[in-house]
Amino acid sequence: MIDFIKFLGTAGARFVVSKQLRSSAGLWCSLGGSNILIDPGPGTLQRCLSSRPRLDPESLDGIVLTHRHIDHSTDMNIMVEAMTSGTFNRKGKVYLPRDALDEEPVLYRYLRKSVEEVVILKKGNSYKISENVVFATPVSHIHGVETYGLKFKTPGGTVSLIADTRPFTELAKAYRSDIIILNVVLYQPVYHKEVQHLDLENAAELIRKINPRLAVLTHFGMTMLKQKPWELASRLSEETGVKVVAAYDGFKLELSGYLEGEKILTGEEVKNE
Numbered sequence: 692m693i694d695f696i697k698f699l700g701t702a703g704a705r706f707v708v709s710k711q712l713r714s715s716a717g718l719w720c721s722l723g724g725s726n727i728l729i730d731p732g733p734g735t736l737q738r739c740l741s742s743r744p745r746l747d748p749e750s751l752d753g754i755v756l757t758h759r760h761i762d763h764s765t766d767m768n769i770m771v772e773a774m775t776s777g778t779f780n781r782k783g784k785v786y787l788p789r790d791a792l793d794e795e796p797v798l799y800r801y802l803r804k805s806v807e808e809v810v811i812l813k814k815g816n817s818y819k820i821s822e823n824v825v826f827a828t829p830v831s832h833i834h835g836v837e838t839y840g841l842k843f844k845t846p847g848g849t850v851s852l853i854a855d856t857r858p859f860t861e862l863a864k865a866y867r868s869d870i871i872i873l874n875v876v877l878y879q880p881v882y883h884k885e886v887q888h889l890d891l892e893n894a895a896e897l898i899r900k901i902n903p904r905l906a907v908l909t910h911f912g913m914t915m916l917k918q919k920p921w922e923l924a925s926r927l928s929e930e931t932g933v934k935v936v937a938a939y940d941g942f943k944l945e946l947s948g949y950l951e952g953e954k955i956l957t958g959e960e961v962k963n964e
Contacts, residue, residue, distance in 0.1 A: 694946040698938040699738040703876040703910030714940040723823030725752040735766035748773030756787035757854040758838035778805035788837035829865040832856035847950030857887040863900035874910035909938040
């Protein structure tokens with residue numbers, strides 16, 4: 692089986708999500724024979740069931756939440772129900788920050804006993820999905836709520852998701868990987884204490900420092916959409932010397948080529964939207 696990541700949604704920030712200019716579903720990862728869902732935002736269940744080929748929630752081995760914000764977590768409970776066959780088949784694990792279980796829990800209490808384990812994410816920890824797949828949460832992000840990015844170690848290599856955050860010095864070292872996925876909400880910097888997201892120049896700097904085999908931009912806010920992400924990705928490829936692509940809803944990235952050094956993408960490398 693070929694390892695892949697399917698971008699069920701590529702929306703970031705409240706207006707793109709609320710207007711559904713892009714889907715706000717999460718990421719489906721098939722790695723080392725395990726299926727992992729990351730950040731099930733609004734519409735994730737529908738996107739799984741309407742995908743071609745269909746992505747069966749009952750085949751999930753785990754669900755990972757990078758942070759509790761609504762565009763990342765709305766479909767958490769329905770995806771747990773779907774993963775566990777309506778809670779009749781106790782299986783799978785849920786990984787999430789501690790504050791997602793606090794006073795306003797993202798994961799409902801009655802569902803917690805339907806999974807094999809609820810695992811609390813912590814800075815610097817590693818988590819074993821299967822014999823072949825381990826992921827880590829190397830650093831705490833700066834994002835208003837408890838937030839972690841993910842670094843997956845697979846038999847073929849490493850894949851990192853740099854989740855929502857204000858830029859800080861340790862990011863590049865923490866997520867040095869063969870493939871990096873970056874949540875790039877902003878086209879230009881917004882200097883406001885409550886705006887804690889990467890902009891395009893932050894992404895370019897991280898790509899230069901990490902120098903991966905492939906960088907994928909996703910989680911776009913309104914300013915990024917207006918600037919045509921596929922054109923921005925092409926520009927970053929020229930500026931950084933790294934292959935950079937902009938994800939789109941339904942984009943399927945087969946990992947084997949990049950992890951083996953051949954650099955192969957499935958489908959259109961640049962989607963003219």
